[in-house]
Amino acid sequence: MGPLTKIYLIWLVGASCDGCTVAVSGATHPRVEHLLAGIIPGLPRVEIIHTVLSVESGPEWVANLFMAEAGQLDAPYVITWEGSVMDETLAGDGYWMGLGEDPETGRQITSLEWLDRLSPGAAAVIAIGTCATWGGIPAAKGNPTNAMGVMDHLGNDYRSAFGVPVVNVPGCAPIGDNYLETAAAVLLFLNGLAPLPEFDELGRPAWLFGETVHRHCPRAGYYEEGVFAEAYGDKECLVELGCWGPVVQCNIGERGNLDGHGGCMQMGGICIGCTMPGFPDKFSPFYEAPPGSMLSSTTSRVVGSFIRRMREVSKTDKNMSTRWTEDAPSGWARSRTGPRGAVKTVHRFYSKYQHSKESYN
Ligand code: SF4
Ligand code: SF4
Structure with a gap:
């Protein structure tokens, strides 16, 4: 043309x-x-x-x-x-x-x-x-x-x-x-x-509409670790407050609302499925947890609570320089910073396994 x-x-x-x-x-x-x-x-x-x-x-x-x-x-x-x-x-x-x-x-x-x-x-x-x-x-x-x-x-x-x-x-x-x-x-x-x-x-x-909003939601990590907001203003995943993001095709999670700013979950709001052909009837009543979310959020809560604790353990180790053996020499530290006891032993084995394939070992 x-x-x-x-x-x-x-x-x-x-x-x-x-x-x-x-x-x-x-x-x-x-x-x-x-x-x-x-x-x-x-x-x-x-x-x-x-x-x-x-x-x-x-x-x-x-x-x-x-x-x-x-x-x-x-x-x-x-x-x-x-x-x-x-x-x-x-x-x-x-x-x-x-x-x-x-x-x-x-x-x-x-x-x-x-x-x-x-x-x-x-x-x-x-x-x-x-x-x-x-x-x-x-x-x-x-x-x-x-x-x-x-x-x-x-x-x-x-x-x-x-x-x-x-x-x-x-x-x-x-x-x-x-x-x-x-x-x-x-x-x-x-x-x-x-x-x-x-x-x-x-x-x-x-x-633009090939992915669910959940996949790119800034709160998706909380969902995966099974941590959910109990009230508006909380920073965690909003599914138990009525968010339909896991089944809604929308890109506001990565694009934001205006010039990269704002967006529903970014600003603390749930997804009510406004981009979908089933909106509004198939997403009502608004502000109530989708019935189907109970299964996935309960699973996330069970699996996620274990994974979250494991990650905390790992994070403690990764926050330690290889020079530090017990605690970080930081004036900001209010309590011990390094892993102790069984956790330290776990890390020793974990580290050995992690680096076992490196050529300089
Ligand atoms: S707030 Fe909604 S879209 Fe974001 S992670 Fe939770 S369920 Fe998914
Ligand atoms: S309410 Fe609408 S704009 Fe907001 S996340 Fe859901 S589909 Fe996207």
């Missing part, structure tokens, strides 16, 4: 709290400003047509959508949809998501109608946030508006004008960098400079 010097990003909104927009506007890898300025090598300059951030408003703003549909924009466009898709057939004489009027008839046009009209010609459709990807909170049990994700609405046969299925970047709110990094990777593909990045079977960027 490339080389492209410019691409339009048409940002449409359904049942949304604008949290995704807030998350993206604070992203740093890459930054929105850098995309808008067109200073990222290999990427076209992005011109954004956004329901909140654009300078134009009213009919002047909606005119962009008519031009996109008529093929009158001077560059291809990518659609990003934020918020759930609500079923307009249930809105009676009204509508759930209005977005402009037909200038000739004055008829109200909905966001959903724009999605239907513009998605066939889009270079790509990216759903941002859990509402747009899977339905999210508006699609929770009861669901009076029959809310759903973009993929549900467009169907599994949907392909963009360039053959790309719906791309899903979930999270409530998502990590802004996850969205912009994915969008940048798709733009590189559209520009003909890179293959289509790898997506999983649900259209999530595989390199």
Whole structure:
């Protein structure tokens, strides 16, 4: 398709709290400003047509959508949809998501109608946030508006004008960098400079959502050693306070929330599974230990308490220089620092075994 010097990003909104927009506007890898300025090598300059951030408003703003549909924009466009898709057939004489009027008839046009009209010609459709990807909170049990994700609405046969299925970047709110990094990777593909990045079977960027949050959680070591927080503010693993991290695909553990800072467990919060299609119903009631966690946390507690003690013993030895025989000659020491008695004997044998294969022995 490339080389492209410019691409339009048409940002449409359904049942949304604008949290995704807030998350993206604070992203740093890459930054929105850098995309808008067109200073990222290999990427076209992005011109954004956004329901909140654009300078134009009213009919002047909606005119962009008519031009996109008529093929009158001077560059291809990518659609990003934020918020759930609500079923307009249930809105009676009204509508759930209005977005402009037909200038000739004055008829109200909905966001959903724009999605239907513009998605066939889009270079790509990216759903941002859990509402747009899977339905999210508006699609929770009861669901009076029959809310759903973009993929549900467009169907599994949907392909963009360039053959790309719906791309899903979930999270409530998502990590802004996850969205912009994915969008940048798709733009590189559209520009003909890179293959289509790898997506999983649900259209999530595989390199971002392939691991559980638990695997990269800063508290995972506590879980392994069977030490669990009893109250918020404790530093240990939060599983017994209701953390679902072991079964949730999310990368906030390694990426943080904003510019490497923050994140759920980093800030003392449990994982409630906000990136997952089953959110929120399948993770409720929130703040109660997942029933299945009892088996694994009990096992960790039993095995971990033994391992933890062994490590303490080993740590004592590793804190001793080979010059020191009994205790460290430290003025800071308030008690003995070196291993004694049976522990010392264990270390002697351990050390012999550890170094037995070294050539200078
Ligand atoms: S706090 Fe949650 S994600 Fe972190 S180690 Fe514990 S269970 Fe896993
Ligand atoms: S750790 Fe859990 S609650 Fe936090 S962002 Fe990831 S999926 Fe959502």
